[in-house]
Amino acid sequence: MSDNTSALDAHSHDAHAEDQDELDAVPIAECGEPLVDFLAACPALLLSPRHPVFEFPRVHLVRESVARMLCDAASRLPDGLRLQIVEGYRPIAVQREHFRHALQEAKKRFPDADEATLSREAGRYSAPPDAITPPPHLTGGAVDVSIVREDGSELDFISPFEMMDLRHAAMNARGLSEQAEKNRTLLREILEPTGLTNYADEWWHWSYGDNGWALRVGAKAAIYDKIEVPSDAHWVGDMSQLPS
Numbered sequence: 001m002s003d004n005t006s007a008l009d010a011h012s013h014d015a016h017a018e019d020q021d022e023l024d025a026v027p028i029a030e031c032g033e034p035l036v037d038f039l040a041a042c043p044a045l046l047l048s049p050r051h052p053v054f055e056f057p058r059v060h061l062v063r064e065s066v067a068r069m070l071c072d073a074a075s076r077l078p079d080g081l082r083l084q085i086v087e088g089y090r091p092i093a094v095q096r097e098h099f100r101h102a103l104q105e106a107k108k109r110f111p112d113a114d115e116a117t118l119s120r121e122a123g124r125y126s127a128p129p130d131a132i133t134p135p136p137h138l139t140g141g142a143v144d145v146s147i148v149r150e151d152g153s154e155l156d157f158i159s160p161f162e163m164m165d166l167r168h169a170a171m172n173a174r175g176l177s178e179q180a181e182k183n184r185t186l187l188r189e190i191l192e193p194t195g196l197t198n199y200a201d202e203w204w205h206w207s208y209g210d211n212g213w214a215l216r217v218g219a220k221a222a223i224y225d226k227i228e229v230p231s232d233a234h235w236v237g238d239m240s241q242l243p244s
């Protein structure tokens with residue numbers, strides 16, 4: 001059995017946090033809150049220099065309340081540590097590339113799998129762009145985060161696993177080092193009191209206001225629908241990575 005097959009098995013045996021039919025059934029009552037530049041709104045926050053997996057252009061925007069929550073979380077960190085955002089709001093063009101890339105990666109890992117399996121495996125870490133439930137990052141309510149030291153080095157959330165070995169992905173992943181467990185506890189302690197909620201399959205993914213959040217907290221509706229990228233958004237990265 002290859003390592004990749006073990007990784008898939010490990011995931012398949014974990015209770016999956018969110019049921020797609022339940023997510024799709026959540027009504028959305030868009031509240032109209034704008035996207036804001038989280039770096040401008042909260043100078044304590046950092047934007048990661050690069051995405052650990054996908055090299056696509058990014059914008060540093062989230063919904064207004066989410067920016068406030070991130071700032072609140074950052075203020076709970078001990079001196080010498082910073083809350084770093086890998087991605088917040090993601091424009092649809094980026095989501096399409098993201099999902100295409102995730103499908104290619106799934107094909108590499110499972111060359112003999114059928115289309116449905118590949119789509120499901122890709123969908124675990126990248127939402128299909130045209131799904132009924134808006135992909136969380138398209139709503140401006142979701143963020144991927146980590147914690148770094150002042151020199152930019154990242155705290156350990158994954159050892160003894162490598163970044164590309166997704167056995168570390170679930171918040172309650174088994175077999176983590178004591179250090180990784182400790183740092184995940186810190187992450188939860190700063191983020192949970194703010195109102196942001198964790199997607200249990202990914203320790204780094206937190207959201208407020210989207211369908212996943214509504215399901216996790218028992219809200220009767222999501223308050224953030226998909227939202228268009230503002231024409232004056234400031235992009236970071238190589239724009240040639242996006243189809244024109």
Ligand SMILES: [Zn+2]
Pocket residue numbers: 137142143144204205206
């Ligand atoms: Zn995410």
